[in-house]
Amino acid sequence: MITRNKKTELIKPSDAASWVSCRRRAWLKMHKAADYETDGFTKLLFEAGLRHEREVLRELQNEYAVHRAKSFEHTENLMQEGAPVIYQAQLVNHDLGLVGSPDFLIRHDSGQYQPADAKLTQKENAKALQIQLSLYRRLLGNDLPVIVFLGSNRTALFGDETDELVDTFLEDMRYLRDLQEQPDARYSHSKCRNCPYFEHCRPQFEEQEDVSLLHGVHKRTAEQLFVLGINSIAQLAAQEPETLPDVQHLSGIKRKHRAVLQARAFLYDDVYQLNNRIVLPEGTWIHFDIEDNPLTPTRDRHIYLWGMLLPPYSRDDFDYVWTDHEEEDFYGWLAFLEKIELYRIKFSSVILAHYSNHEKASIKKYAQRYNMLEHSTVQWLLGDSSPMFDMQKVVQDSLVLPLQSYGLKDICKHPKLVNFQWENKESGSQWSVVQFNRFLSEADWTEKQRLKVEILSYNRDDVTATRQLELWIRNRFMSVNN
Numbered sequence: 001m002i003t004r005n006k007k008t009e010l011i012k013p014s015d016a017a018s019w020v021s022c023r024r025r026a027w028l029k030m031h032k033a034a035d036y037e038t039d040g041f042t043k044l045l046f047e048a049g050l051r052h053e054r055e056v057l058r059e060l061q062n063e064y065a066v067h068r069a070k071s072f073e074h075t076e077n078l079m080q081e082g083a084p085v086i087y088q089a090q091l092v093n094h095d096l097g098l099v100g101s102p103d104f105l106i107r108h109d110s111g112q113y114q115p116a117d118a119k120l121t122q123k124e125n126a127k128a129l130q131i132q133l134s135l136y137r138r139l140l141g142n143d144l145p146v147i148v149f150l151g152s153n154r155t156a157l158f159g160d161e162t163d164e165l166v167d168t169f170l171e172d173m174r175y176l177r178d179l180q181e182q183p184d185a186r187y188s189h190s191k192c193r194n195c196p197y198f199e200h201c202r203p204q205f206e207e208q209e210d211v212s213l214l215h216g217v218h219k220r221t222a223e224q225l226f227v228l229g230i231n232s233i234a235q236l237a238a239q240e241p242e243t244l245p246d247v248q249h250l251s252g253i254k255r256k257h258r259a260v261l262q263a264r265a266f267l268y269d270d271v272y273q274l275n276n277r278i279v280l281p282e283g284t285w286i287h288f289d290i291e292d293n294p295l296t297p298t299r300d301r302h303i304y305l306w307g308m309l310l311p312p313y314s315r316d317d318f319d320y321v322w323t324d325h326e327e328e329d330f331y332g333w334l335a336f337l338e339k340i341e342l343y344r345i346k347f348s349s350v351i352l353a354h355y356s357n358h359e360k361a362s363i364k365k366y367a368q369r370y371n372m373l374e375h376s377t378v379q380w381l382l383g384d385s386s387p388m389f390d391m392q393k394v395v396q397d398s399l400v401l402p403l404q405s406y407g408l409k410d411i412c413k414h415p416k417l418v419n420f421q422w423e424n425k426e427s428g429s430q431w432s433v434v435q436f437n438r439f440l441s442e443a444d445w446t447e448k449q450r451l452k453v454e455i456l457s458y459n460r461d462d463v464t465a466t467r468q469l470e471l472w473i474r475n476r477f478m479s480v481n482n
């Protein structure tokens with residue numbers, strides 16, 4: 001049993017993010033300190049959030065007298081004095097068991113205060129955001145809607161429509177606060193791998209051989225399989241797909257077949273090919289991968305690197321378009337389109353191979369951003385005879401692998417699969433965003449170039465990885481067909 005820390009008696013609006021993600025995480029946050037070091041990407045997001053908050057502060061200062069609150073009492077005094085805007089307000093309500101600190105309290109014409117927060121996100125429909133901000137209304141106890149200053153320079157309002165959600169959150173948080181043992185939980189790859197309590201939960205999942213550890217097996221599916229008496233990976237692996245009853249997210253023979261094979265792949269560290277024959281398009285393969293920065297001042301993603309690996313696929317065959325700043329974004333895009341046209345002339349039947357839909361979706365976004373959907377190269381890239389080929393789709397449609405996630409790095413780094421290792425072991429997509437932002441803020445030219453070389457090397461490894469994946473698929477699953 002874990003003893004509750006007295007400081008956690010009060011519920012905070014910021015608890016909403018943990019609660020929405022996982023009830024056990026919300027419980028652990030109240031009862032157990034996490035031994036967790038914030039990673040570079042999270043720090044970068046935090047700093048970007050602070051910058052946005054300061055921008056909103058500056059705009060408010062242009063219009064109103066803004067007073068910074070120093071304590072709960074000071075906030076109260078400022079409200080009684082009728083301060084037009086209170087920055088970093090501190091609010092507590094012991095009857096509700098709530099404490100919170102909205103970025104701003106803005107005095108309304110009625111004399112009441114309206115809570116407001118600056119949030120980097122461009123969308124206001126996230127559940128956690130709605131709960132967090134609506135709790136400030138509860139703390140103030142008036143009917144005025146809460147304002148959110150979004151990263152897209154838009155504002156949104158939340159009023160009574162979020163009451164039911166907030167009531168559910170508060171009721172469950174009070175229940176969790178008084179609960180002596182941690183609540184049951186299932187593994188979720190997207191949530192658990194970045195959770196500060198992963199090392200706490202992982203041994204239990206592994207010991208129980210929880211079926212939710214399997215790729216594609218949802219929490220609900222695991223719970224319903226448990227009711228049917230299938231509560232371990234070994235038990236699922238022993239099933240015949242034809243006799244497995246329908247459960248949520250697991251109906252139809254194809255899905256059942258896949259789930260049973262996924263359990264066997266996990267258990268025996270093996271690879272299974274599904275019934276379909278793997279077909280790869282014929283032509284000159286060019287491997288393609290982009291790096292983008294979501295933390296731009298305009299909040300439009302800036303693709304700063306369009307990387308390509310050309311035949312004969314040695315390290316020297318890496319080609320790319322790089323732009324230093326968001327202001328050069330359009331020129332980077334045009335340079336990419338020019339390169340594509342050159343490849344089209346130079347090579348016969350170009351195949352632009354990439355991993356996941358991100359590259360194709362980004363090309364479409366750029367074409368829309370610059371009103372170029374009718375451009376002939378764009379039409380070729382996105383049209384019916386598009387050269388773009390998503391390798392992730394082939395992998396997911398045809399193979400069952402001993403993995404929890406079918407990301408490029410998961411497949412390529414696995415020693416029994418592609419076994420391709422990136423030169424920089426730390427590198428990854430979030431790592432590259434951090435490095436690029438360091439590049440942007442770096443004043444020293446030599447250090448700037450070092451960072452650029454590091455990012456280029458990472459991208460070259462990414463496109464080399466898709467080339468190695470292509471070879472692995474050809475050699476292991478297509479050699480009879482070729």
Ligand code: SF4
Pocket residue numbers: 021022023024025028185186187188191192195196197198199201202
């Ligand atoms: S590791 Fe997973 S199950 Fe455990 S608290 Fe975190 S999100 Fe919840």
